[in-house]
Amino acid sequence: MIQLNNVSKRYPGGYDALREVSFNVAEGEMLFLTGHSGAGKSTLLRLLTLIERPTRGQILVQKKNLERLPRRQVPYYRRELGVVFQDNKLLADRSVFDNVALPLVASGVPPREIPKRVRAALELVGLLTKEKLLPAVMSGGEQQRVGIARAVVNRPPLLLADEPTGNLDMQLSDSIFDLFHGFNQHGITVLIATHDLRQIQRLGKRVLTLKDGELVRDSGSA
Ligand code: ADP
Numbered sequence: 001m002i003q004l005n006n007v008s009k010r011y012p013g014g015y016d017a018l019r020e021v022s023f024n025v026a027e028g029e030m031l032f033l034t035g036h037s038g039a040g041k042s043t044l045l046r047l048l049t050l051i052e053r054p055t056r057g058q059i060l061v062q063k064k065n066l067e068r069l070p071r072r073q074v075p076y077y078r079r080e081l082g083v084v085f086q087d088n089k090l091l092a093d094r095s096v097f098d099n100v101a102l103p104l105v106a107s108g109v110p111p112r113e114i115p116k117r118v119r120a121a122l123e124l125v126g127l128l129t130k131e132k133l134l135p136a137v138m139s140g141g142e143q144q145r146v147g148i149a150r151a152v153v154n155r156p157p158l159l160l161a162d163e164p165t166g167n168l169d170m171q172l173s174d175s176i177f178d179l180f181h182g183f184n185q186h187g188i189t190v191l192i193a194t195h196d197l198r199q200i201q202r203l204g205k206r207v208l209t210l211k212d213g214e215l216v217r218d219s220g221s222a
Helices: 041-048 071-079 096-106 111-124 140-152 170-185 197-203
Strands: 002-010 016-025 030-034 056-061 081-084 158-162 189-193 206-211 214-218
Touching: 002 041, 016 041, 016 056, 016 206, 016 214, 030 041, 030 170, 030 197, 041 056, 041 158, 041 189, 071 081, 071 096, 081 140, 096 111, 096 140, 111 140, 140 158, 140 170, 158 170, 170 189, 170 197
Parallel strands: 030 189, 030 206, 081 158, 158 189
Antiparallel strands: 002 016, 002 056, 206 214
């Protein structure tokens, strides 16, 4: 599903955020990416989402070599990824329904299909009754679940999350990680960047550890 071969990323200014990182992720795997703040976790996710390009090395996602992906293919590539951010990135002036519908609208799903798909995603995260609300009136945990519904509404084979519970308390974090685990049990490949060691221990999945841009530990390779 994901293959990194000797990937390095040097930001303008000369900082090496990733150094010669290599690993494989099998289809259907769930794994954590951890490491101290500044270790390179977000950079790695930004390479997978094509927000940034590597300075050296090769990245394959679903057998596609990202380096060779023509620019016009990038939006199609991104549609096959679900991405969850720490700060959820919801549109404040749109309802829960409209926020979750966005990826469907962007990918040209016929309008009559949209309500069914949005509600199926909201049901998965337990928010079926809240579709008319604006994000601002919801709790942090609920807002994050809206972000997760938006990430899975297109039924992506790969779900990436960057510190998805960074702003949540322990109990809410459990429920969010349980949601990711549930998606994984339904066959979605899940990669979560987090420094929440409690969740990592609780779920007992493979762990990749970055330190100063180097992959210093891989608890089990695909
Ligand atoms: P993490 O997600 O593990 O906290 P990041 O990938 O965000 O780590 O950052 C890794 C390093 O790269 C940090 O030292 C950070 O300051 C640097 N960095 C991140 N983004 C940029 C950028 N756009 N330009 C320059 N340096 C950056």
